[in-house]
Amino acid sequence: MHPAFSVIFLTTLIGTGQGLFVALYAAEVLAAVGLLPVQERGVYAVGSLVVALFLVGGLIASFFHLGHPERAWRSAARWRTSWLSREVIVLPITIAAALTYGAVHHFGWNLGNFSRVSPVGGDLSLIVGAFGMLATFTLFVSTGMIYACIKFLQEWASPLTVINYTLLGLASGFIFASAYVAYVAPALLAFCAIAAIWLVLLGLITRSASLIRNARIKSKSSLQTAIGVRHTRISQTTQGFMGGSFNTREFFHGAPGWMFRSIKWIFLALAFVVPLVLLSFGLKERSTTLLVQAFIVHYLGLIAERWFFFAQANHPQNLYYQAID
Amino acid sequence: MTQLALIIDLNVCVGCHACVTSCKEWNTSGPAGFMSDDNPYAADPTGTFFNRVQTFEVGTYPDTATVHFPKSCLHCEEPPCVPVCPTGASYKREEDGIVLVDYDKCIGCKYCSWACPYGVREIDEHQKVMKKCTLCVDRIYDATLPETERKPACVLACPTSARLFGDVHDSESVVSRAIRDEGGYALMPEWGTRPANHYLPRRRTEIKIHKDELIRADNPLKRETERPEGPVTEQTLDDVTSW
Ligand code: SF4
Ligand code: SF4
Ligand code: SF4
Numbered sequence: 001m002h003p004a005f006s007v008i009f010l011t012t013l014i015g016t017g018q019g020l021f022v023a024l025y026a027a028e029v030l031a032a033v034g035l036l037p038v039q040e041r042g043v044y045a046v047g048s049l050v051v052a053l054f055l056v057g058g059l060i061a062s063f064f065h066l067g068h069p070e071r072a073w074r075s076a077a078r079w080r081t082s083w084l085s086r087e088v089i090v091l092p093i094t095i096a097a098a099l100t101y102g103a104v105h106h107f108g109w110n111l112g113n114f115s116r117v118s119p120v121g122g123d124l125s126l127i128v129g130a131f132g133m134l135a136t137f138t139l140f141v142s143t144g145m146i147y148a149c150i151k152f153l154q155e156w157a158s159p160l161t162v163i164n165y166t167l168l169g170l171a172s173g174f175i176f177a178s179a180y181v182a183y184v185a186p187a188l189l190a191f192c193a194i195a196a197i198w199l200v201l202l203g204l205i206t207r208s209a210s211l212i213r214n215a216r217i218k219s220k221s222s223l224q225t226a227i228g229v230r231h232t233r234i235s236q237t238t239q240g241f242m243g244g245s246f247n248t249r250e251f252f253h254g255a256p257g258w259m260f261r262s263i264k265w266i267f268l269a270l271a272f273v274v275p276l277v278l279l280s281f282g283l284k285e286r287s288t289t290l291l292v293q294a295f296i297v298h299y300l301g302l303i304a305e306r307w308f309f310f311a312q313a314n315h316p317q318n319l320y321y322q323a324i325d
Numbered sequence: 326m327t328q329l330a331l332i333i334d335l336n337v338c339v340g341c342h343a344c345v346t347s348c349k350e351w352n353t354s355g356p357a358g359f360m361s362d363d364n365p366y367a368a369d370p371t372g373t374f375f376n377r378v379q380t381f382e383v384g385t386y387p388d389t390a391t392v393h394f395p396k397s398c399l400h401c402e403e404p405p406c407v408p409v410c411p412t413g414a415s416y417k418r419e420e421d422g423i424v425l426v427d428y429d430k431c432i433g434c435k436y437c438s439w440a441c442p443y444g445v446r447e448i449d450e451h452q453k454v455m456k457k458c459t460l461c462v463d464r465i466y467d468a469t470l471p472e473t474e475r476k477p478a479c480v481l482a483c484p485t486s487a488r489l490f491g492d493v494h495d496s497e498s499v500v501s502r503a504i505r506d507e508g509g510y511a512l513m514p515e516w517g518t519r520p521a522n523h524y525l526p527r528r529r530t531e532i533k534i535h536k537d538e539l540i541r542a543d544n545p546l547k548r549e550t551e552r553p554e555g556p557v558t559e560q561t562l563d564d565v566t567s568w
Pocket of ligand 2: 409410411412413414415426430431432433434435436437438454455
């Protein structure tokens, strides 16, 4: 498939935003039960604003993918059958949840209904945050399923797609959170950075698993099934036109072989190995610079990872577009 | 239930592209608006088509067969392109099984084209909506046309009658008979899309006749014996006319 930068930025930006939200809420819950030191409410308020900015950034990027962005509202119509429609609904809900969560912290709103008011200052934020978590994970699943549900894109049609979207989103969010708390709440640094290291490691394992799986995929379709002729030697003499068409542009990545192959190693290094080193040293030295660098390198790696994710998927329609004459 | 479809006979298709041009001509002048082209007469031409004719070579020289292969939307009975559409712009009509795109609802997200294994949906680069074969829905029900012309433009244009049109759910229709009698098959059956359009395979027709059947043994009037050679000295008709 042809990697579209609008979709690359959409998926990586919202992934980071979602991961950051999970990091903030996890820190609050752990503080509520006394496992982490309590922070000022501003830490959560500013953090959720950043979450919303990431999500809105992704939303804006997604509009560049549409031919008719002004009709985008229509895409909420088919949530019963379409994962894309579900994503379109859940994304604004997640943004709203993050903003509400931030506002609850900023204004110190509280229900006061529970006998045990959490040490972080209120029960309302825990409830709103829980709702936000639900939205966040629904969003992860929706995003992953958009790709995983197309069964003849065999590279994508696997639970690993959803797992990778979730783990890589969480990892990038936690790396960002590490850099963020290193500035504003150093007491949370160990929690965020160690969680980030684990998530990057897990992501490396599951992403490698999908790379191994994809390397062994045996395509179910062939020229034989595509045109229904039973012969071992079939080749296309012409695809029916001399120039390009939507079919030759949208479904081929068009990059030279050496570039395609090197991107895999580049993203494995940038998204996983280098951030692991930088995170470990950043945690050890308590160096904000290293953590910021870890996030930047990781995010660049994620862009390469997403590029490769699209480029690697081999659409069966490509069988019909092999030769120009 | 009705399921309209095209049957494409690969045995007689000569790859002339008459269906491609007639489809484009009919649909670009249709009520849904033009089908855009870019650089039609310059380098790197590109454009939107509902129908393409491709050519494949089967076998190794000198033992090869050339297969001309027209390809348009197959109006699948389980169309994977429909449920993925977030707006409902892509839909399958209940009454006749035609898969259509509502150009006023389509947001141009291209997701349906990813979800079609056959690569028959093409985005219109200027109108920014997804387009595909409509089975000439604006022709086949047009009561102002004579009955014989209420057929898709490509079917009428085909000089070898390689394209048949009809209801594949009616077991006595021309198309159902063709599928049954001529070995009609569906493309990429492995994805469970159940295409309504079918293809008839290349087939070799051989007369199975024995030598002794060439001359009738029972021929009392000798009508079919070889005629005597005429006198070659005289002029014959062949010498005085040029055909
Ligand atoms: S051929 Fe493709 S576009 Fe047409 S109905 Fe089937 S899946 Fe949909
Ligand atoms: S491109 Fe149009 S028809 Fe296709 S899925 Fe998107 S909105 Fe639906
Ligand atoms: S049925 Fe109509 S729209 Fe479809 S390929 Fe034929 S001429 Fe084109």
